[in-house]
Every structure is written in C-alpha cells, then in structure tokens.
Amino acid sequence: MSTDSLFQPFKLKSLDIKNRIVMAPMTRSFSPNGIPTDEVAAYYEKRAEGEVGLILSEGTVIDRPSSSNDGNVPHFYGEKALAGWKKVIDGVHAAGGQMGPQIWHMGIMDNHHSGWVPPVPFEGPSGLNRPGNTNGSTMTTKDIEDAILAYGKAAADAKKAGFDTVEIHGAHGYLIDQFFWEGTNERTDVYGGKTLAERTRFGTDVIKEVRRQVGEDFAIIIRLSQFKPSAYDYKLAVNPQEMEAWLNPLVDAGADILHCSQRRFWEPEFEGSDLNFAGWAKKITGAATITVGSVGLSGDFFGAFAGETSQPTSLEELNRRFDRGDFDLVGVGRPLLSDPNWVSKIRKGETDKLKGFSKEALAELVLE
C-alpha cells in the first residue's frame, strides 16, 4: 500500500509543511514550575528530525491564575517559560520542522492527584466541570474579558518567538468546551443560552482576539471534540445543521484549520454517511481540517490511559478517506510518544520497525 499522498506538502498562510502528518498535542507534565526544560526541547526536536510535518505542542497554559491544575504543565507566559519555548521552536526549525503551541485554559478541573493546586479556585462558565459537579467559581464578565485577552497574548507571543501557527484548545471538556456544553454552561448572559450557536460566543470571541493579535497571515487552528472526558459518547452537535451552527461562526471569526478530535478516526459522525468529524467539518465550512484518533494503532487513547497496549495497524482506511478529500492533515498521537521516527518509517515503508504503543512511553520523554 502506498502512503505517497500523505507525503505531499501543505501550505496555508504561515504554514509550509512538508507532509500531512501532524503530531497531536499531548500533555507530558515534564516542565517543573511551568518552565519547559532542555529535555522538552530535545523531545520535540527529535520528532522534527523524524520528519513530522507539523508538531503541535502539549497543552501550554495561558496567563490566568487558575488556568492549570498541574504544576508540571508548561506555561505559555512569563519570561522563563517563553525562553524555554524559544529553544523548542529554534530546535524544531533547525531540524526542518514546523510547530505551533497548543494554548490552553483548563477551566474547572478536578483537583490533581499530586495535590498541587493553583493559587485561586478554578474558573469556568458556571463553576461546573460536569453536570452537578461544582469545583470552582463562575467567571464574571471581567474574568471572561481578561481570559480572552490572555489567549490573544499567548498567540502573539507564539508568533513573536517564531512559531509557525497556534492551536487554540477548544476540545475535551476544558474552558472553551465548558462554554460550548450546556452541561457546564448555565449562564444567562451573552456567553450562555439554549442553543449551541449561542454558547459558541466565548469561542468566537477568543478566536477574534487571537486573530487581532497575530494578524491576517498567521494560521490559526482550533481543536474541537464532540465527546467530553466525563461523557465519551456525547455529541454537542447531533446533526449536520447543528454542526453548521457551531462551526461556521468559528471559521467566520478567523479559524483557518479545524482539528477534529475523535477516539477513532474511522467512526462516522452522523447516520447515513461514513464521513467522520473532520469530513463533515470540511464539507460544512470549506475550511481545512485535521483528523485524528487511533491512526496506525489497534486501541484508542482512552484505553491507553487505563494502561492498555496498542499494536501497529494498516493505514489503508486512512488513505482511502484522505484520497477522497475528506481532510487535509492527519494527527498522530501515541505512535509519536513511543517513537520519534514513526513518520520516517512510514515514508520508507518500514512497517516491520513500527513500535506500537505501551504505557511505558508515558513515563518518560522518549528520545530515540
């Protein structure tokens, strides 16, 4: 089976990527006090050397007092952290790669198992991180305005440091997604409402501010998911019409690429068509999309968090959908945790050398 089509270049605004493979953002918690270390820089540089087209960093938090629940998750603010990130992007560029940070505000979280807590309570649309579970405060209008500015500032700092793009984390039940979801957004102001379109307002305001701060020519990605970590099978948009009301405003606000997070990329989004989330998002908005979810692996990432091992699998179905034009780019997560050279092995057809994924890869930053 040929994977040649995945090795065509891709250009969009500030992005000029040598192939269609994107390293999916993966939290590593190896940045003490929020500062990325030299080892973190080496970890990303190795993936660029291994021919990943576009690297998206682990989620890195914006400048709000309670944007994180983990002291080892990197910051994307403050002199020391930004100096650490500068080393990261310089290393990736030297190795011929391109990269964007995934800028993140976690919103209302459960307390971290380490016992680490932020200096002030978590903040979110309605104090909830899932229906019926309050673990923080409800954001005031001023909190919302300041958070929007902080997303914009992080994006501007990414551009200034030399990154090629920025990804806004709007998925997986974190702050922006807490606004999207009626289960965590009970607001009655302009940031709440009965419809998904109304609850999209915070997301569109964030994108507009990011666009304002980075200018027209810098590519903006937003990551989205239908599922929530507390509700794996949940769908925010239950039909194409609702998806249109959710995604079109995000693209109109300035998002260039929609990163459509699924557990398994081959699962159809709605009945009556085999299109997946990225396929529908592209069809509806016309914007470029990234698919992701168990590409080249037998098990999904929820299983990985429960300690499951995954074996390498064929890319045939992925290629079929890619060649049909369903999506533009392909996100790959766990295979690149275990193996910095996964992409070059795929390009060379060295499938016998693929490693799969086992939980040991989570315990360290694998460098070879």
Ligand SMILES: Cc1cc2nc3c(=O)[nH]c(=O)nc-3n(C[C@H](O)[C@H](O)[C@H](O)COP(=O)(O)O)c2cc1C
């Ligand atoms: C260890 C780990 C950490 C992750 N952290 C993030 C994150 O910070 N931000 C995010 O959007 N997704 C995160 N994810 C989800 C991945 O980006 C990806 O969507 C998921 O692993 C599915 O891709 P895969 O099947 O190729 O691993 C994480 C996944 C793993 C395994």
